[in-house]
Amino acid sequence: MRKVKQTLFLGLVIVLVMGFALPGCAPKAAPAEKTTPPPPAVPIKIGIVLPMTGANAKFGEMERDSIMIAYNKFGVKEIGGRPINFIIEDERGDPSIAKSAVEKLVGVDNVDLIVGGYSSACTVTIAAAANDLAVPLIITTGSKDDITMAGYQWVFSGPRVPASHYADAMWDFLDKVFVPGGVKTVALYYEMTDWGTSSAKALRPKFEKRGIKLVYDSPYDSKATDFKPMLSKVKAANPDMIMAVSYLTDAGLLARQAAELRVNVKAYMGQAGGYTMPEFLELAGDNVNYIFTTTNWSPVVAWKGELAGVKWINKEYYDAYVATYKAEPDYHGSQAFAGWQVALDALLRANATGKPINRENIKEVLKGTKLMTTLGLIEHKEWTDEMGHHYYNQSLPPTYVIQWLKKAQQVVWPLAGKSGDYVFPVPKYEER
């Protein structure tokens, strides 16, 4: 009996050793055909350069998340057998870091395409570096006019609106509503970086052309806590209208402090930026009411289209963002969504040419982009505006005028696309 047990134990050990320890020694049932595994497909690398830390991180996160919503919405994970990989670089709102980020994406990561650029100051260096290093760049936001006036062949600007055109819809509104309504003077204040100064430069002659006198004109530091000194001067100048170019936090404080000082004007107009953001409501509270702002996107606009066989409508992006991130996006997010629409369209068209998907071929197809996006029709082309600005690879998405009414945004101009009726002149703070 003992011998039987020993034999069984020995057999078990042999089976275990054969089964686990020496699988490679087992004879093969049939000799397999010798095959060489195919080399792994080289991914299509997309670099994303946005501020992920620092004061502008909020915008960087929104743009990154919007790109991911677009990526998932259209469901194209690979093209021509090559998977799409994203490499995200944080430019921290610092132009020199932004430049280094592009150099790293091109030199180390060997990306095929870059998408991004939030602040104008960073986008200036991103665009210059991308052009020097010959990698196609799709700018999402950075709007200083000069960026697409430099003749860069590798830089494409579909989603972004040049700073001097942010207020295009506003001028029509001004001519037809404000000027007949008695607006003769304006106080202009603007954040003091590239975006603000570039915008102010474009705004001044247009006010003057309409006979509207600038009674206050000053840059300010958007990181300040207290804007009362500036607003006290504005109040003393007694303008009919305020024109402000602000980021988010400064926009919120300006609205609150203008109410505290009772800077009463017939209209307070913001030039997009912070005035369009949902957080503007949180920061300014009831004081958002009656503030006008220009914008180049709203969830209520009925843009729709089809890309990669997937039908989309503008509102879907808004709903997806709210559902995924429990927060509302603004036009910056839509610009990033549209940025991926433009990028994906270009990649698909580059693949359809039968040529390899590389930087050169992506650049060539981007030149011919003509695509409906969440911002309307994006068409990369060379053109000159009435101010003599000559743009390259620049689209001109439509703009709108929004007014905050009962703490909600309403599109009030152009009238054809309005979702609410404008209130002008706005009631005095004491009477609200």
Added chain:
Amino acid sequence: MALLGQTFITGILIGGIYAIIAIGMTLIMGVMKIINLAHGALMMVGMYVCIVLFNSLGWHPYISMIPAMIILFGIGWLLQKYSIERVFGVETILPESQVLLTLALGLGITEIIRLIFTSNYQVTYTPFSAKCFYIGGMSISAPYLVGFIIALAFVAALHIFLTRTDLGRSVIATAQDRDAATYMGVDARRITNFTFALGTALAAAGGVILLPIFYTYPDVWHPYLAKAFIITILGGMGSTVGALSGGLLLGVAETFGATYWSPGYRDVVGLIIFLLVLLLLPGGLKALIKR
């Protein structure tokens, strides 16, 4: 005249708030002889404690200031005891290893907060935030005024604590001469831990006062760290009266610069004062008061 009055009032009120943020830094600098570059980040943590209490329990920031200060006192003590103290007097490649450590702590804390709360702007907007008084064409914002009063109360309490209590005198003694204080029976290591914790709690108080006026996000502290540093140099290290007068002077100077020069140059005014003090009054306002 209304413009001049408005400018002066605004400057004084904001200066008081600057002072309470700076007073913690000046205490730490006085005792430890190092610049605490984590001071701003710890102020921001205090703001987030209040944000959490505001969102979860609906507590107004002025109420949650007490738990925020207690929590930050604890965090400050732990940071000092288990990180900064460890490199005190240790031979390192770089001579200012403690300062570099505080910088690393500040950046690390910022990223942890970003990980938890994201970079979204957080606000504690209440009807009180919009309250205003009007006197002769000038407006006085209620949260600024209350913030200023709280700041003054803290400065006065701290001054009494430092000059009238044994523990406070031990802090001053350690600041004046660490070795001599030790020979006289003061536990300098414990006093250093206490000072760092107290400075951190005061930074939290400064941040909380800002909340009804301002908003917060993980990087909110950068300009306040710079202002606290300027006020510390301006007022003189370790001086409560110096920090208060430095804060008020900076607030008024910045506001006048923004009104009568350009809003874009308000920080330049602070930096000019900083340079002038370094060149002409290296001991700060404290030295001037002593004269």
